[in-house]
């Protein structure tokens with residue numbers, strides 16, 4: 541499964557993505573708001589293993605996409621969608637973009653593609669995303685792609701020894 545946008549390809553990860561992916565996932569600044577990382581090379585390898593395994597699942601429970609800039613074929617980030625509940629047609633999404641590629645609208649473009657895919661071919665009725673209240677860029681991305689803020693989750697994560705709140709965003713297949 542590959543998604544194409546104006547400036548990006550979102551394609552399945554490959555084993556040889558390790559070096560480019562690890563340069564991003566091992567960067568403390570990138571994972572500042574995440575409940576994982578910064579990754580060791582081994583942890584990035586484990587993630588890639590999950591990503592490759594998810595390709596073979598039937599039915600699919602997750603799509604993990606390498607975000608590729610079309611002009612130079614560089615891996616600039618990742619985006620993912622996983623199904624939280626098949627019964628309730630509910631999923632959750634996330635994304636990250638390498639510091640060198642931030643500020644160009646790529647996260648918005650990738651996140652929009654994943655959201656649209658999930659609500660159409662993915663067969664989902666509801667897709668959620670959460671982000672740290674201080675992660676201004678990610679809050680903006682979620683608003684720009686038409687997700688609605690539904691709640692403020694207090695002390696949702698214990699991130700590197702600090703309790704962090706999370707803002708909950710969601711979008712339904714039928715807008716209301």
Ligand SMILES: CC(C)(COP(=O)(O)OP(=O)(O)OC[C@H]1O[C@@H](n2cnc3c(N)ncnc32)[C@H](O)[C@@H]1OP(=O)(O)O)[C@@H](O)C(=O)NCCC(=O)NCCS
Pocket residue numbers: 569570571573634635636637638641642643644645646647648649670671672675676677678680681684
């Ligand atoms: C958050 C992140 C995904 C934004 O990626 P990006 O490609 O720079 O985002 P975009 O260029 O699509 O920007 C979307 C909007 O957010 C704004 N924005 C982006 N980063 C911002 C920042 N650090 N501070 C303030 N605004 C910011 C942009 O100006 C734009 O708004 P505008 O169109 O009104 O000007 C990226 O910084 C990142 O991957 N960070 C680390 C991982 C992460 O936090 N992932 C999300 C977890 S919930």
